[in-house]
Amino acid sequence: MNGIHIFLLCLAALFVLLYALQPKRPKIAFTYLRYIVLALIAAMVMAPFFWLLCSAFKDSSVLMKYTFLPPIMNWAKEINLSNFRELFKSQPSMEGNVYFWQYIINSLFLASITTIVQMFFSSMGGYALAKYDFKGKKIIMFFMLASMMIPGVVLLAPVYKLIVNIGLMDTYWALVLPGACSVFGMFLFRQAIVGIPKDLIEAGRIDGCSEFSIYMNLIMPLVRPMTGAFCLVTFLGSWNNFLGPQVYINAQSKLTLPVVLNQYVGVYANQYGVFLAGTLLAIIPPAILFFCLQKEFISGLSSGAVKG
Amino acid sequence: MAKVFLKDVQKVYDNGFAAVKGASLDIADKEFMVIVGPSGCGKTTTLRMIAGLEEISGGTITIGSRVVNDVPPKDRDIAMVFQNYALYPHMTVFQNLAFSLKLRKYPKAEIKKRVSEVAEMLDISSQLDKKPKALSGGQRQRVALGRAIVRNPAAFLFDEPLSNLDAKLRVTTRAELKALHRRLNTTSIYVTHDQAEAMTLGDRICVMYNGEIQQVAAPMEVYDKPVNRFVAGFLGTPPMNFLKGKISSSDGKNVFILTDGDIVELKNDNGQLKSYMEKEMVLGVRPEHFTVEPFAGQSNNGIKSQVNVVEPLGDRKDVYMSSRSGQKFIANLDPHTAIDVDHQVTMYIDINKAHIFEPGETGKNITISKN
Numbered sequence: 001m002n003g004i005h006i007f008l009l010c011l012a013a014l015f016v017l018l019y020a021l022q023p024k025r026p027k028i029a030f031t032y033l034r035y036i037v038l039a040l041i042a043a044m045v046m047a048p049f050f051w052l053l054c055s056a057f058k059d060s061s062v063l064m065k066y067t068f069l070p071p072i073m074n075w076a077k078e079i080n081l082s083n084f085r086e087l088f089k090s091q092p093s094m095e096g097n098v099y100f101w102q103y104i105i106n107s108l109f110l111a112s113i114t115t116i117v118q119m120f121f122s123s124m125g126g127y128a129l130a131k132y133d134f135k136g137k138k139i140i141m142f143f144m145l146a147s148m149m150i151p152g153v154v155l156l157a158p159v160y161k162l163i164v165n166i167g168l169m170d171t172y173w174a175l176v177l178p179g180a181c182s183v184f185g186m187f188l189f190r191q192a193i194v195g196i197p198k199d200l201i202e203a204g205r206i207d208g209c210s211e212f213s214i215y216m217n218l219i220m221p222l223v224r225p226m227t228g229a230f231c232l233v234t235f236l237g238s239w240n241n242f243l244g245p246q247v248y249i250n251a252q253s254k255l256t257l258p259v260v261l262n263q264y265v266g267v268y269a270n271q272y273g274v275f276l277a278g279t280l281l282a283i284i285p286p287a288i289l290f291f292c293l294q295k296e297f298i299s300g301l302s303s304g305a306v307k308g
Numbered sequence: 309m310a311k312v313f314l315k316d317v318q319k320v321y322d323n324g325f326a327a328v329k330g331a332s333l334d335i336a337d338k339e340f341m342v343i344v345g346p347s348g349c350g351k352t353t354t355l356r357m358i359a360g361l362e363e364i365s366g367g368t369i370t371i372g373s374r375v376v377n378d379v380p381p382k383d384r385d386i387a388m389v390f391q392n393y394a395l396y397p398h399m400t401v402f403q404n405l406a407f408s409l410k411l412r413k414y415p416k417a418e419i420k421k422r423v424s425e426v427a428e429m430l431d432i433s434s435q436l437d438k439k440p441k442a443l444s445g446g447q448r449q450r451v452a453l454g455r456a457i458v459r460n461p462a463a464f465l466f467d468e469p470l471s472n473l474d475a476k477l478r479v480t481t482r483a484e485l486k487a488l489h490r491r492l493n494t495t496s497i498y499v500t501h502d503q504a505e506a507m508t509l510g511d512r513i514c515v516m517y518n519g520e521i522q523q524v525a526a527p528m529e530v531y532d533k534p535v536n537r538f539v540a541g542f543l544g545t546p547p548m549n550f551l552k553g554k555i556s557s558s559d560g561k562n563v564f565i566l567t568d569g570d571i572v573e574l575k576n577d578n579g580q581l582k583s584y585m586e587k588e589m590v591l592g593v594r595p596e597h598f599t600v601e602p603f604a605g606q607s608n609n610g611i612k613s614q615v616n617v618v619e620p621l622g623d624r625k626d627v628y629m630s631s632r633s634g635q636k637f638i639a640n641l642d643p644h645t646a647i648d649v650d651h652q653v654t655m656y657i658d659i660n661k662a663h664i665f666e667p668g669e670t671g672k673n674i675t676i677s678k679n
Contacts, residue, residue, distance in 0.1 A: 199394035202361050207408035207455070208382040217407075221398040 009038050056083055056280040060273035081278035092251035100260075100278070107256040108285060110245075111238040114176050118234050121181045121225060126189025127219055131201060144183045156247065159263070163248060174248035186229055192226035193219060228296020236286050257282045310372035310385070310462035310495055311337050313430065318366035319353050319519075325675050327353040329519040330367065333495060342488050342498045344509030346542070350519040352467055355499045359465050372462055382411075387456035388465040392472060393448045395440040401427075401451050402436040405458050412459075426454045429488075446477050453485075457492065470505060482508055503543050505533070515539045517670065533676045535663040540592050540673065546626060548663075549598075549637035550601050551591045551611075555664065564591050564664065568633030572609040575659055584664075585672060591672075592663040595626070598639035600647065602656040610654035613637075615647055629655065631671040 006148050015036070018029040054068045062070055062078045070078040091099035128134075129141060168174040197220065204214045220227065242258040250256055261282065264275040290297070312335040319328040323342050328438040335341045343351040356362040356402075358369055359382035368375050387408075395404050405423045429434040440448055449469065455463055465486075470478045486509055489496055490540065500506055507527045515522045515538075523535045534540035538567050540548045547570040553566040557575070562574040562581050574581065602610065616636075617628035625641045639655055647653065659676060665671040 062347045135520075195394060196392065199392055200396065202359075202381075203388070203394035203396075204391060205361065205381045206359060206386065206388050207459075208411035213411070218396060224398075 005103040025202055052276055056277040063273050083273040086274045087277050088269050095253045098253045102258045103257050110172055111235050114238040115231050115234045116179045117176055118185055119231055120186025123189045125186035127193050127215055130193035148183050171248045175244045192223040194223055227294045228293045232293045232297050313370040313643055315365035319534050320365040325561045327519055327646040330517040331521050338372045338493045340511045342506040343514045344500055344506035345516035349497045349516040351516045353464050355467055359388050365420045384463040386465055387459050387461040389452050389456050389469045391468040393452040395451055397440055408459050422458050428457045445473050456657050463495040468500050532622055535673055537671040544637040546595050548594050551635050555581050555589055555641050570611045589665055592665055595638045597661045598655045599657040603658045609659050613655050615649050615651045627668045
């Protein structure tokens with residue numbers, strides 16, 4: 001029996017005591033129980049993050065010694081920034097020394113460009129599918145839907161061949177172009193735009209808008225929640241993308257965070273402390289973005305769920 | 309300010325459905341033209357073709373002196389008020405009003421001046437900073453009107469703009485619209501299915517049915533002299549009554565013999581009914597042209613009928629009746645008329661105001677066609 005067992009037993013005992021003291025008002029005891037269960041679930045969810053936080057700051061010599069933090073009297077010796085110092089040291093490569101911040105910038109740049117390009121083309125495609133009538137629209141939509149059934153990994157070899165043939169290997173174009181028109185994104189935007197009244201678009205036409213101006217001035221502001229949610233999902237997807245950069249990028253100085261972090265734990269290295277410090281830093285940009293777009297994300301995910 | 313001409317305008321959809329079949333209409337400068345008709349008659353399609361929101365399949369549309377068949381909506385110099393207002397929900401009232409001016413690159417000071425003038429005219433100055441969702445239906449309607457007015461276009465197009473308002477607000481807004489037109493003096497084309505709007509607003513009314521224009525005339529002319537049975541039945545509440553029978557001659561006088569045997573003496577026609585003798589025809593009588601007492605000099609035109617329903621409406625009584633052969637009709641009577649359900653009464657027709665139509669949905673009015 002360890003400390004956690006004793007703690008849980010104490011909580012259970014408190015529930016029994018509350019129930020026994022107030023047999024006529026069991027509601028109090030059950031409210032207490034409900035909060036305890038929720039708190040435990042929250043703790044389970046938070047535990048890996050806390051573990052990551054602790055491990056990033058622990059000296060690599062005691063990384064496996066303690067589950068979370070070392071005893072408080074050892075903090076001065078065993079808690080330090082050595083992992084971060086190691087992380088930000090220059091790494092020799094074929095193109096010269098590369099610093100960790102370079103990978104952060106690479107990831108930020110790539111995720112931002114991917115998000116902007118995907119958002120632009122997906123929303124335009126979604127608008128066209130939602131509001132324009134053209135020949136072959138149904139067939140196009142059928143093929144688009146069908147293409148969503150093909151797993152991305154299956155396409156890796158043909159896309160790789162294509163990228164090599166058009167000479168885009170080792171460039172970010174190889175990561176941006178294949179996903180520039182996201183079918184999922186187009187359908188997402190189509191669903192959001194299809195509910196916008198046609199009269200609004202016609203009013204814009206009469207007021208003097210060009211077709212692009214209708215898209216920019218009338219449609220996009222009205223699907224802002226969806227745009228926010230889509231941007232967040234796309235940014236995260238690109239930020240976490242491991243396979244793409246691993247396959248298409250060769251130069252060390254062009255690599256992104258997921259690939260570089262993976263280099264710290266592999267066949268030739270096992271710098272877990274540095275890896276965890278890097279992971280902690282890698283969480284920060286998407287977390288900031290999430291807090292900025294939180295409102296849009298929540299309303300975007302629920303938009304269209306009920307009649308507004 | 310501009311005249312609007314439609315010449316043989318047609319709209320045939322890809323599936324072969326002809327929504328408008330060769331409509332020709334001549335709308336004068338500063339005129340308020342109301343296009344009225346039942347759902348699916350092609351009135352909105354006609355308006356949308358004038359606006360440029362719908363391609364035309366044939367004919368020509370001229371606004372001012374320019375044929376606009378292939379001109380995009382933004383270059384037609386028209387403004388449109390939509391049925392559901394179509395205000396931009398993410399913009400404030402000011403931005404909604406200013407949007408078209410901004411797109412046309414007007415100077416900021418000019419935009420502000422024009423928006424303020426229009427807002428004052430429509431009594432929405434205090435709402436300029438609000439978004440459309442914070443406004444009531446009536447206020448939204450005013451903003452939609454303002455958005456059209458602010459551009460000072462050659463013509464206004466209205467697509468059932470009052471149909472989303474409640475009955476009371478509709479009546480007040482209708483009067484305001486009429487006053488506004490008098491003030492702005494701009495050519496206006498107004499589409500509605502509401503005959504009261506058509507009668508009250510229009511300088512002229514264009515009645516459409518089945519994609520065809522049936523009659524274009526001043527409201528009272530359309531009411532008093534409908535060219536066919538459809539127009540006669542469409543305007544008026546309750547609508548005109550249609551009684552089946554045939555034209556015949558008795559003692560040298562023309563008479564209309566109803567299917568149940570009652571005989572109505574027709575007015576002197578100068579021989580125009582001759583070709584219709586002994587043919588099945590339809591007698592059209594407006595509800596207000598029935599009385600329980602014979603009209604002066606018309607003692608021989610009563611119909612023996614039974615009262616089915618009596619609806620006292622305060623200013624009048626609508627009485628639903630049926631003749632002996634079961635032909636149903638409605639009479640508008642004085643509210644104090646002593647009449648009740650199941651009474652047997654003789655209803656007299658003011659034959660000077662009755663019409664005779666050829667049979668069929670759009671049967672021709674033979675009493676006016678030869679005048």
